Amino acid sequence: MMDAVEILFTASFWVAAIRIASPLIFAxxxxxxxxxxGVLNLGIEGIMxxxxxxxxxxxxxGGDLWTGVLVAALVGMAFGLLHSFLTVPLGLSQHVVGIxxxxxxxxxxxxxxxxxxxxVTSPPKIEPFxxxxxxxxxxxPVVGEALFTQTPLTYLAFVLVIVVAWGLYRxxxxxxxxxxxxxxxxxxxxxxxxxxxxxxxxxxGSALMAIGGAFLTMSxxxxxxxxxxxxxxxxxxxxxxxxxxxxxxxxxxxxxFAAFDAYQIRLQQLSGGVVPYQVFLMLPYALxxxxxxxxxRRATYPKALMVPYQKGxx
Amino acid sequence: MRLExxxxxxxxxxILYPVVAIVVTFIIxxxxxxxxxxxxxxxFRLVLKGAAGSQxxxxxxxxxxxxxxxxxxxxxxxxxxxxxxxxxxAQLYMGAIITVVLGTGALPLPAIILVPLVMLAALIGGxxxxxGPAWLKLRFGVDEVVTTLLLNFIxxxxxxxxxxxxxxxxxxxxxxxxxxxxxxxxxxxxITGKRLHYGFVIAVALAIGLWFVMKKTVLxxxxxAVGHNAEAARFLGMPVNGVLMKTALLSGGxxxxxxxxxxxxxxxxxxxxxxxGFGYTGIVVAMLAMLNPxxxxxxxxxVAGIFVGAAxxxxxxxxxxxxxxxxxxxxLLTMVTAIMLSRYRVKWK
Numbered sequence: 001m002m003d004a005v006e007i008l009f010t011a012s013f014w015v016a017a018i019r020i021a022s023p024l025i026f027a028x029x030x031x032x033x034x035x036x037x038g039v040l041n042l043g044i045e046g047i048m049x050x051x052x053x054x055x056x057x058x059x060x061x062g063g064d065l066w067t068g069v070l071v072a073a074l075v076g077m078a079f080g081l082l083h084s085f086l087t088v089p090l091g092l093s094q095h096v097v098g099i100x101x102x103x104x105x106x107x108x109x110x111x112x113x114x115x116x117x118x119x120v121t122s123p124p125k126i127e128p129f130x131x132x133x134x135x136x137x138x139x140x141p142v143v144g145e146a147l148f149t150q151t152p153l154t155y156l157a158f159v160l161v162i163v164v165a166w167g168l169y170r171x172x173x174x175x176x177x178x179x180x181x182x183x184x185x186x187x188x189x190x191x192x193x194x195x196x197x198x199x200x201x202x203x204x205g206s207a208l209m210a211i212g213g214a215f216l217t218m219s220x221x222x223x224x225x226x227x228x229x230x231x232x233x234x235x236x237x238x239x240x241x242x243x244x245x246x247x248x249x250x251x252x253x254x255x256x257f258a259a260f261d262a263y264q265i266r267l268q269q270l271s272g273g274v275v276p277y278q279v280f281l282m283l284p285y286a287l288x289x290x291x292x293x294x295x296x297r298r299a300t301y302p303k304a305l306m307v308p309y310q311k312g313x314x
Numbered sequence: 315m316r317l318e319x320x321x322x323x324x325x326x327x328x329i330l331y332p333v334v335a336i337v338v339t340f341i342i343x344x345x346x347x348x349x350x351x352x353x354x355x356x357x358f359r360l361v362l363k364g365a366a367g368s369q370x371x372x373x374x375x376x377x378x379x380x381x382x383x384x385x386x387x388x389x390x391x392x393x394x395x396x397x398x399x400x401x402x403x404a405q406l407y408m409g410a411i412i413t414v415v416l417g418t419g420a421l422p423l424p425a426i427i428l429v430p431l432v433m434l435a436a437l438i439g440g441x442x443x444x445x446g447p448a449w450l451k452l453r454f455g456v457d458e459v460v461t462t463l464l465l466n467f468i469x470x471x472x473x474x475x476x477x478x479x480x481x482x483x484x485x486x487x488x489x490x491x492x493x494x495x496x497x498x499x500x501x502x503x504x505i506t507g508k509r510l511h512y513g514f515v516i517a518v519a520l521a522i523g524l525w526f527v528m529k530k531t532v533l534x535x536x537x538x539a540v541g542h543n544a545e546a547a548r549f550l551g552m553p554v555n556g557v558l559m560k561t562a563l564l565s566g567g568x569x570x571x572x573x574x575x576x577x578x579x580x581x582x583x584x585x586x587x588x589x590x591g592f593g594y595t596g597i598v599v600a601m602l603a604m605l606n607p608x609x610x611x612x613x614x615x616x617v618a619g620i621f622v623g624a625a626x627x628x629x630x631x632x633x634x635x636x637x638x639x640x641x642x643x644x645x646l647l648t649m650v651t652a653i654m655l656s657r658y659r660v661k662w663k
Contacts, residue, residue: 042459082647089315090660092650095398095459099597100646107639108346114634115350195315234463241457278475285464285471289450292461296454311316 007266014146014259018154021258023048023215025157027236028243028250029164030076030208035240036168037201038181038304042098043083044209045233046105051076051210053109056217056224057116059126068218069153069211076210077203079105084202089195091308102233110226123223129153151219153211158251160208165247177201181302184309194309209233231285238288242295245302253291260287317658327656335652339645343637350633357631364626365619371626373510377580379611379618381406381589383517384572385596386603386610387524392444392565394528394605395537396544397451397558399444401462402569403593404469408443409436409570411473413577414481414492414584417499425498432499433574440570441563443469448562452555466593474586481584492584501579513575517611520568524607537561569593598646604653617642 007013027048034041041047055072059065079101086097117124129151138148168174176197179187184194212232217224239257243250264280271280323331344354365375385402392399399405416432423431447465450456476482477490485493501512528534536557539547548554576588599617603609624638 086647086651090651090654091317092654096597096601096650097647099400099594100643100650103594103598103643104640104647107636107643111346111634111636111640114636118632118634231464231467234460234467238460238464241460276475276479278471278478282468282471285467289456289461289464292456293450293454296450296456299455 003270004267007263007270011145013262013266014143015149016262016265017255017259018146018150019220019258020261021254022150022154022157023212023220023232024236024239024254024258025161025251026212026215027209027233028239028254029160029247030205030212031236031240032243032245032247032250033164033168033177033205033208034202035305036181036245036302037177037198037205038184038302038307038309039084039087039198039202040094040098040237040306041080041083041101041202041205041209042095042237043079043101043105043206044098044236045229045231046102046109047076047079047206047209048213048216048229048233050079050105050109051213052217052228053113053213053224054210055214056126057112059218060124065129065218069214072210072214073207076207076213079210080203080206081199083206084199087308088198088202091310094306113224123225125222126218128217128222129219153215153219157215161247161251168247178302180309181304184304184307188309188311194311198309209236212236235284235288238292241299242288242291244295244299257284257287257291260284316661317654318661320657320659323656331652331656332649335648336645338648339641342644343641346637346640347633352631352633357627357633360627360631361620361623363623365623371622373505373508375615375619375622376514377509377511378622379614380511380514380517380579381572381576381592382595382599382614382618383514383521383611384575385569385592386599386614387517387521387607388565388569388572389596389600390603390605390607390610391524391528391537391568392561393600394541395558395561396541397448397561397565398459399447399462399562399565399569400459400597401444401447401465401593402565402572402596403589403591404462404466405440405443405566405569406573406576406589406593407469407473408439409573410577410584410588411476411481411573412436412439412570413499413574414495417495417578418493419496423498425500428498429501429578432578433571436570436574437567440573441567443570444562444566445559448559452558470586473584477584477586483583490586494582495578499578500582501575503579509580511575511579513579516571516575520571521607521611524568528607533557533560569596595642598642601646602649617645 027044031041031044051072054075055068058068058071083097083101086092087094131149132152134148138144168178176187176192180194180197188194213229216228235257239250239253242253261284264283268277268280340358347354347357364371366372385406388402389399412435413432416435421428447458447461450461451458474490477492481492483491483493504510504512504514536552539552540554540557544554572592577584581588595617599610599614602613620641621638624635627633628635
């Protein structure tokens with residue numbers, strides 16, 4: 001029993017937790033931006049799959065790692081454009097279009113994968129991002145190793161939390177994004193196009209989701225597998241609610257979730273097979289549902305979330 | 315750009331728009347086929363041949379359509395009341411689990427009693443599985459989209475646990491698989507020696523029954539009213555929460571019957587690959603049918619034909635069979651767009 005507690009005080013546990021949190025941070029920020037602008041993006045799971053493949057494939061074809069990240073982001077934006085075109089100006093059901101985009105992005109990814117690599121049995125590997133210890137900071141006691149011996153993409157995730165929070169709350173653009181999610185009529189009255197702001201937000205958010213997917217193939221692992229996103233996108237949707245649509249709280253939620261995930265993996269090894277391993281694997285999903293129940297009562301959804309906007313409509 | 319409602323489309327128009335949607339889907343798929351260095355026309359001919367070119371192909375398509383009718387109906391019923399059940403996959407597996415638990419000899423009963431009993435048990439299991447998220451939605455305001463999606467992963471892990479534990483077939487070497495159900499629990503085949511089974515007949519009967527429920531009963535009227543405008547329905551004194559709960563029980567139960575039908579009619583045992591995403595494809599099936607239960611039968615056969623045909627085509631033409639998944643997803647998006655365009659006029663301004 002002692003061992004189960006000791007895990008929490010090992011640096012390797014927290015290094016793993018931060019690594020597991022990284023793709024969730026990207027994708028949760030992405031979903032948060034979409035929802036703040038009033039658009040629920042259920043394309044997240046598929047967009048992460050497409051991003052995971054696009055980034056990895058770019059590197060596999062000889063591109064460098066950052067080009068891979070850029071390509072993943074562009075692929076994400078393309079799906080964001082599709083999603084937002086159908087849901088914003090055409091006002092189609094965000095649930096149906098989101099599921100459609102997930103199915104399309106996933107199946108297109110698998111199709112292209114099979115086309116490009118027809119006969120492979122074991123997925124080819126790339127040289128992924130390497131850990132890059134921050135000089136000085138990585139030697140800090142307690143947090144140094146966990147926070148500052150990560151790969152550059154993890155640092156980017158943390159920087160983006162600050163950038164998104166600053167952008168949403170301190171810039172006119174951020175104000176416009178939040179306003180179209182709360183009171184689009186008032187934004188239109190200011191002479192700003194609700195359609196443009198919402199579409200832009202969904203495209204930017206989708207780009208982040210795709211980078212979240214790319215983290216898995218280019219930083220956490222070094223190859224692309226089928227079903228590799230495995231529900232992470234849906235977890236991120238829960239994290240946005242858990243974080244009450246605020247970047248800082250969402251970051252906290254992602255780290256808590258990831259710590260729990262890292263912990264269950266270690267408990268699994270510790271339990272020595274007495275409890276079926278599937279029980280441990282279920283815990284993160286069950287925890288997400290539990291978190292939703294806990295926050296549901298005081299969740300304040302953006303008022304215009306899932307409400308299509310028509311110019312001149314009251 | 316803005317949308318203006320059009321007068322109700324004529325019959326010709328309401329057929330033309332969906333047809334255009336399917337044509338656009340085939341054009342997009344054709345471009346993807348060309349990326350694979352294949353001729354789209356010969357590939358589509360092979361798909362058609364694989365789906366409907368022989369008695370074997372047709373029976374295979376109908377067999378594959380069977381679970382899709384169940385999940386499509388489950389989604390159609392739920393979406394009609396704007397209950398976003400994305401968990402038909404989990405409910406289907408729940409039905410399959412119950413079928414295996416009760417059907418492998420635990421109940422030594424004759425087929426005439428055992429089959430309906432197992433079917434009812436599966437129905438209840440699936441109903442209860444969706445009742446959970448529905449209750450959380452009504453009681454705490456928890457969004458059912460995320461809870462039903464996450465339950466898909468939990469239930470699949472649960473199946474994996476059972477197959478490596480209490481439901482493991484001691485005779486199956488290595489591969490996680492449950493024991494076969496007994497003969498008395500099996501659904502008969504429609505034609506002896508062929509794979510098409512009575513699950514298909516049940517599915518079609520259920521579709522007709524649901525069409526009746528949706529069109530002619532108070533519950534159907536209430537479900538449509540709640541889906542159309544829950545606030546107005548509440549204002550008119552409708553028991554909105556009760557209607558949503560009934561919808562959830564119905565939807566979850568129907569999806570579970572899909573799992574029952576696959577095990578009792580076709581596979582005989584439970585495996586982790588019992589459903590290659592029937593629950594998710596059910597969403598496409600329901601939307602293509604515009605949530606009409608009778609339409610679900612036809613859209614399920616159409617979607618199943620694409621899958622069966624593409625699998626056959628892929629073996630000879632070398633185009634990855636994932637083209638089927640792409641076509642199905644594309645048809646969903648083109649179809650909802652087409653339906654919208656048939657009802658609204660787009661003004662570019």
